[in-house]
Amino acid sequence: METMQQPARQTIADWQCDILIAGSGAGGLSAAVTAAHHGLNVLVAERAATCGGATARSGGWAWTPGNAFAKADGVNEPRDDFRSYLKAVIGEQDYDHERIEMFLENVPHMVSFFEQKTPLKFTPGAKICDIYGHLPGAGSGHRSVAATLFYAKSLPKHLLDILPDQYKMTSFWGMGIMAGQDLGHFLNAMKKPQSFLHAAKRFSIHVWDKAVHKRNMQMVNGLALIAKLVQAADEKGVRIEVNTAIKELIEDENGRIVGTYLKTPQGLVRVSAAKGVILATGGYPVNVERRKNFPRSPSGEEHWTLAPPEADGAGLALAESAGGYLDDSGRSPAAWCPVSLVKFKDGSEGAFPHIADRAKPGIIGVLKNGKRFVNEANGYYDYVTGMLNAVPEGEKVESWLIGDKRAVRSYMFGYAKPRPIPLQIYTDYLRCITEADTLDQLAEKCGIDPVGLMNTVAEFNQMAKAGKDIDFGRGDTPFNRSGGDASTGFPNPSLAPLGKDPYYAVKVQVGSFGTFAGIAVDAWSRVLRSDGSVVAGLYAVGLDQKSVFGGNYPCGGTNIGPALTFGYAAARHIAGVTAYEDDGSSFPSADYQGSF
Numbered sequence: 305m306e307t308m309q310q311p312a313r314q315t316i317a318d319w320q321c322d323i324l325i326a327g328s329g330a331g332g333l334s335a336a337v338t339a340a341h342h343g344l345n346v347l348v349a350e351r352a353a354t355c356g357g358a359t360a361r362s363g364g365w366a367w368t369p370g371n372a373f374a375k376a377d378g379v380n381e382p383r384d385d386f387r388s389y390l391k392a393v394i395g396e397q398d399y400d401h402e403r404i405e406m407f408l409e410n411v412p413h414m415v416s417f418f419e420q421k422t423p424l425k426f427t428p429g430a431k432i433c434d435i436y437g438h439l440p441g442a443g444s445g446h447r448s449v450a451a452t453l454f455y456a457k458s459l460p461k462h463l464l465d466i467l468p469d470q471y472k473m474t475s476f477w478g479m480g481i482m483a484g485q486d487l488g489h490f491l492n493a494m495k496k497p498q499s500f501l502h503a504a505k506r507f508s509i510h511v512w513d514k515a516v517h518k519r520n521m522q523m524v525n526g527l528a529l530i531a532k533l534v535q536a537a538d539e540k541g542v543r544i545e546v547n548t549a550i551k552e553l554i555e556d557e558n559g560r561i562v563g564t565y566l567k568t569p570q571g572l573v574r575v576s577a578a579k580g581v582i583l584a585t586g587g588y589p590v591n592v593e594r595r596k597n598f599p600r601s602p603s604g605e606e607h608w609t610l611a612p613p614e615a616d617g618a619g620l621a622l623a624e625s626a627g628g629y630l631d632d633s634g635r636s637p638a639a640w641c642p643v644s645l646v647k648f649k650d651g652s653e654g655a656f657p658h659i660a661d662r663a664k665p666g667i668i669g670v671l672k673n674g675k676r677f678v679n680e681a682n683g684y685y686d687y688v689t690g691m692l693n694a695v696p697e698g699e700k701v702e703s704w705l706i707g708d709k710r711a712v713r714s715y716m717f718g719y720a721k722p723r724p725i726p727l728q729i730y731t732d733y734l735r736c737i738t739e740a741d742t743l744d745q746l747a748e749k750c751g752i753d754p755v756g757l758m759n760t761v762a763e764f765n766q767m768a769k770a771g772k773d774i775d776f777g778r779g780d781t782p783f784n785r786s787g788g789d790a791s792t793g794f795p796n797p798s799l800a801p802l803g804k805d806p807y808y809a810v811k812v813q814v815g816s817f818g819t820f821a822g823i824a825v826d827a828w829s830r831v832l833r834s835d836g837s838v839v840a841g842l843y844a845v846g847l848d849q850k851s852v853f854g855g856n857y858p859c860g861g862t863n864i865g866p867a868l869t870f871g872y873a874a875a876r877h878i879a880g881v882t883a884y885e886d887d888g889s890s891f892p893s894a895d896y897q898g899s900f
């Protein structure tokens with residue numbers, strides 16, 4: 305880190321701003337838009353060629369309890385319900401009272417601010433349940449929002465140029481599909497005429513866009529969120545520099561952070577940031593050295609993250625250089641996600657996130673011994689935690705999802721898409737799923753104990769027919785059941801027997817959406833030293849800061865909800881604003897049609 309007394313580096317320019325924000329994901333752009341709205345001169349430095357980081361790859365759902373959409377739908381939950389739920393999930397030891405209060409206070413205003421004062425418009429997740437429905441205060445909907453589908457034809461070229469395509473691993477030929485109604489239509493395209501029409505229309509537009517615009521234009525999920533935040537930032541005068549990495553902090557004689565050096569394509573630039581620097585570089589999930597502290601990951605290589613290559617902990621290293629530190633005291637250091645690997649014919653490899661398939665009836669998860677080990681329909685975090693706990697020490701941490709033909713052709717199964725997409729693409733061409741005529745042959749091919757697997761399936765089938773998973777309680781919570789399928793004819797939407805052959809398997813390994821451990825901060829997201837004092841002028845938001853939920857995953861949207869909220873709150877703190885921007889109304893107004 306440079307101090308004011310040290311000689312200056314050789315630079316090509318000096319730039320001035322009020323706030324320098326490193327990183328253009330949910331955390332960085334939320335802060336940028338909010339600060340610019342309050343009249344500050346904001347510069348966003350983005351190391352990649354396009355904006356959005358992991359956020360642009362993501363499902364884009366943000367946990368936002370108490371948001372105004374809920375109120376518009378007549379759901380007025382007391383804040384104590386959110387506290388009770390979080391306390392039950394997190395536990396006393398990791399419950400960070402001050403930061404959670406800051407989150408709960410700011411989250412409804414954050415949603416209303418973006419909805420009312422920027423082009424970002426949200427779709428409420430009225431039916432998205434909290435994961436642990438058996439715990440006190442758990443919600444059964446109305447606690448999350450995502451950006452609405454956005455057709456990017458109206459975006460000016462200079463903004464389109466800094467937006468990535470829809471993430472390859474979770475899109476279909478580059479077309480993103482949104483959780484909820486949109487996905488429902490795609491899954492039912494062969495069953496319902498209106499779903500077929502919806503899917504056909506979306507896909508035709510996509511093919512047209514690929515031909516004419518050479519890219520995806522129907523932006524959904526995290527990409528829609530980033531596109532709208534970029535548009536909002538542009539409208540409010542934020543300067544965004546891509547291919548520009550933050551390299552070094554500059555502190556004044558009082559130890560206050562007053563600027564940075566940026567590495568631009570033209571050379572080093574010295575930036576004076578009068579009101580401070582916000583680190584929003586997306587945590588450290590690709591940093592192999594630091595991953596050695598992950599459980600069951602002695603070399604750091606036993607882990608596949610879905611985050612982009614830039615998420616290597618640059619922000620954390622800078623915070624450490626200024627006296628900050630990594631707080632990894634929470635329950636787990638990363639936001640686990642079960643992944644399977646797909647090798648493409650061009651030699652590239654991708655990690656596919658098993659977000660939805662585990663919960664579908666007719667699909668179970670087993671270990672090498674052929675036994676189930678977890679409630680597969682709980683959160684992705686729980687599936688990985690289950691693997692980490694159940695696989696004996698010294699063995700590779702892996703499991704297999706097993707499904708019958710009905711399930712595999714009705715829903716997504718790993719990277720394999722349902723009917724009418726030919727399954728041979730995945731079994732024979734990409735070879736990312738394994739097929740066999742019998743369960744023991746399938747076990748043989750995968751290296752699973754055949755007797756163990758056959759016994760497990762026989763027992764599971766009995767429980768599925770009875771509608772009760774006595775081993776792991778799958779299907780007991782609203783979250784489990786909403787992830788299932790009520791149309792199978794079996795009593796519990798989360799459970800169906802594995803029926804007719806052939807059978808399929810996909811190997812699942814330990815991965816993550818990003819890190820939960822992060823820079824220690826206070827409720828305003830100011831970076832802290834280990835003695836509790838504040839590093840003046842330095843903030844950390846998004847995955848750069850330690851997870852507000854103490855390394856737990858209480859609900860979908862656990863990362864983006866806090867990233868947007870703490871970005872918003874940090875910017876307001878820097879701007880010295882106390883009055884909220886929203887008008888306090890319960891928007892959307894009279895013409896609101898209700899949520900899906």
Ligand SMILES: Cc1cc2nc3c(=O)[nH]c(=O)nc-3n(C[C@H](O)[C@H](O)[C@H](O)COP(=O)(O)OP(=O)(O)OC[C@H]3O[C@@H](n4cnc5c(N)ncnc54)[C@H](O)[C@@H]3O)c2cc1C
Pocket residue numbers: 326327328329330331332349350351352354355356357358359360361362363364365366367474526548549550551584585586587610611614615616618619657817818845846847848860861862863864865867
């Ligand atoms: C497939 C997938 C699905 C997901 N779904 C969800 C979901 O639905 N809900 C949810 O809550 N979470 C989800 N997540 C996780 C979530 O997307 C991320 O945790 C969150 O978006 C991180 O936001 P961020 O702003 O901290 O970082 P990012 O969005 O990663 O942004 C950080 C940015 O900083 C840039 N950067 C890095 N180093 C530097 C540097 N030195 N200088 C300048 N810039 C730098 C990066 O290039 C990047 O653009 C998902 C993740 C994935 C991959």
